[in-house]
Amino acid sequence: MADTKIKKxxxxxxxxxxxxxxxxxxxxxxxxxxxxxxxxxxxxxxQADEQVANKATGNVIGVFKP
Ligand SMILES: [Zn+2]
Structure with missing residues (x-):
């Protein structure tokens, strides 16, 4: 395994x-x-990527509101 490649x-x-x-x-x-x-x-x-993405973009979406 390429353990050293994983950025921790x-x-x-x-x-x-x-x-x-x-x-x-x-x-x-x-x-x-x-x-x-x-x-x-x-x-x-x-955490699945989708869950993290939803959390990450949750606040950003408001920026694009008119
Ligand atoms: Zn512990």
């Missing part, structure tokens, strides 16, 4: 909902899916 970035100020560790949450794309991972425990969460 820490989420500043994020708190793990499982082990409560601060600044241990990493965010990266795995097979096109936004994945959240804790470095302190085995907590992971995945």
């Amino acid at each position: 970035r820490f989420v500043a100020g994020a708190k793990c909902p499982k082990c409560k560790a601060m600044d241990s949450i990493m965010l990266y794309k795995l097979n096109g899916v936004e994945t959240v991972e804790c470095t302190e425990c085995d907590y992971t969460e995945q």
Whole structure:
């Protein structure tokens, strides 16, 4: 596997909902899916691109209103 090619970035100020560790949450794309991972425990969460896109564009749509 090309693990080194995956760009992982820490989420500043994020708190793990499982082990409560601060600044241990990493965010990266795995097979096109936004994945959240804790470095302190085995907590992971995945969000489909569509869900992320909907959240991301939710506020932007209002800009184009007349
Ligand atoms: Zn954790």
